[in-house]
Amino acid sequence: MTRSVGRIFSGFRCFGSLPFGNPPLKTQCSSVLFRTTSERTLMHALPKIFGRKPRDFSLPNSSWGKEMMQLYNHYNRLSKETTEGQEDHGEQWTRLPSYNRTLKYATGGVYLSKIIQSKARLFTRNIRDPGASFEYVIFFRQDKLKCACIFQAGHLLEGAPGHVHGGAIATMIDTITGTHASLLSAPVMTANLNINYRSPIPLGSTVLIESILDKEDGRKRYISCRVTSTDGSKLHTEATGLFLSISVSHLLKR
Numbered sequence: 720m721t722r723s724v725g726r727i728f729s730g731f732r733c734f735g736s737l738p739f740g741n742p743p744l745k746t747q748c749s750s751v752l753f754r755t756t757s758e759r760t761l762m763h764a765l766p767k768i769f770g771r772k773p774r775d776f777s778l779p780n781s782s783w784g785k786e787m788m789q790l791y792n793h794y795n796r797l798s799k800e801t802t803e804g805q806e807d808h809g810e811q812w813t814r815l816p817s818y819n820r821t822l823k824y825a826t827g828g829v830y831l832s833k834i835i836q837s838k839a840r841l842f843t844r845n846i847r848d849p850g851a852s853f854e855y856v857i858f859f860r861q862d863k864l865k866c867a868c869i870f871q872a873g874h875l876l877e878g879a880p881g882h883v884h885g886g887a888i889a890t891m892i893d894t895i896t897g898t899h900a901s902l903l904s905a906p907v908m909t910a911n912l913n914i915n916y917r918s919p920i921p922l923g924s925t926v927l928i929e930s931i932l933d934k935e936d937g938r939k940r941y942i943s944c945r946v947t948s949t950d951g952s953k954l955h956t957e958a959t960g961l962f963l964s965i966s967v968s969h970l971l972k973r
């Protein structure tokens with residue numbers, strides 16, 4: 720049992736990790752994340768046994784507005800194919816695919832997802848109606864340890880009339896900063912989130928959420944984040960987060 724959980728753990732790490740930090744995982748992860756085009760990223764890691772291709776929620780759908788599409792196309796153009804041995808020139812972003820069953824679709828995660836909760840679905844990806852809630856795509860820039868997320872807030876996320884709920888904004892901040900931290904050392908859990916709401920976000924609008932790594936200290940990753948209008952001129956929200964890398968056994972504690 721301990722050995723099989725150990726094997727799953729390494730697969731789980733690989734799912735969320737980019738090729739730095741842990742040398743033994745470097746080759747494994749780079750073949751998954753960087754030898755493929757942005758459209759095929761990670762899909763090659765999925766075992767064939769799943770049969771039906773899981774939906775990648777980070778790809779455009781009919782609900783995406785003009786601003787969302789413009790920014791998506793902008794980052795996508797900067798997410799060119801990188802093959803092994805080839806040098807990157809300029810900005811190089813990687814689109815992160817997004818599934819509603821993250822654990823199941825991680826390498827070896829199908830086993831863990833059964834132990835933990837087979838009906839579990841990722842909170843931000845469980846409303847099927849396109850455009851109704853969280854429409855977002857995250858891009859990662861490895862050389863700068865930076866994430867950029869384009870987020871379009873749907874009508875089900877209302878808080879103050881006509882504006883996005885603070886909890887929904889916090890959810891997105893946790894998602895981006897948590898994803899960022901897990902790219903550095905998965906699995907992680909949020910230990911602390913500090914949020915300053917500076918100006919309300921109109922419901923239906925598209926915003927840019929950018930995160931950077933401030934500091935690493937042992938198991939701790941300090942990530943900060945800003946939510947702005949898509950042209951960066953208006954600041955909506957600022958946040959800092961502390962993430963602690965954990966062992967899989969931490970998730971199995973009841």
Ligand SMILES: CCCCCCCCCC(=O)SCCNC(=O)CCNC(=O)[C@H](O)C(C)(C)COP(=O)(O)OP(=O)(O)OC[C@H]1O[C@@H](n2cnc3c(N)ncnc32)[C@H](O)[C@@H]1OP(=O)(O)O
Nearest residue numbers: 735821893894895897898907908909910911939961963965
């Ligand atoms: C692919 C899709 C990805 C989607 C991403 C979504 C990301 C979403 C992530 C989440 O939302 S996770 C859910 C919300 N978080 C939790 O439920 C976490 C609940 N808390 C815990 O499980 C534990 O408290 C925690 C894992 C955070 C820490 O427990 P540990 O036993 O591993 O650590 P410990 O308490 O021994 O503390 C280790 C160090 O961290 C420090 N620390 C822990 N919690 C802290 C805190 N809250 N603030 C500041 N420092 C903290 C602590 O002081 C200590 O510092 P030193 O090493 O310097 O002594």
